[in-house]
Amino acid sequence: MRLSHPITDNGVLIAVAALGDSGWFLLAIDTRLEELDRVNFSSVEDVGRAARSYLRRNHPIASPWQPGADHSSHAVLGASHAA
Secondary structure, eight states: OOOEEEEEETTEEEEEEEEETTEEEEEESSGGGGGGTTOEESSHHHHHHHHHHHHHHHSOOOOTTSOOTTOOHHHHHHHHHHO
16 A cells, blocks of 8 residues: 545645655546646655646636636627617
């Protein structure tokens, strides 16, 4: 049995850091982390930082209060004036 630590993001389990022969490696739980699966790191902290950083950089969460990238405030205002 390998020594392991859960990696969470906002209370959600996203990966596990497991100790291997070459240091710590990431086991992806969240499918968005597949590219990092089995990648080696020097510490548990590095695994956690890499996983959370990867998610924020490649899969940002849009705020429900902000329109998406394909919507502009001008388009929304223009649509309301057209009616």
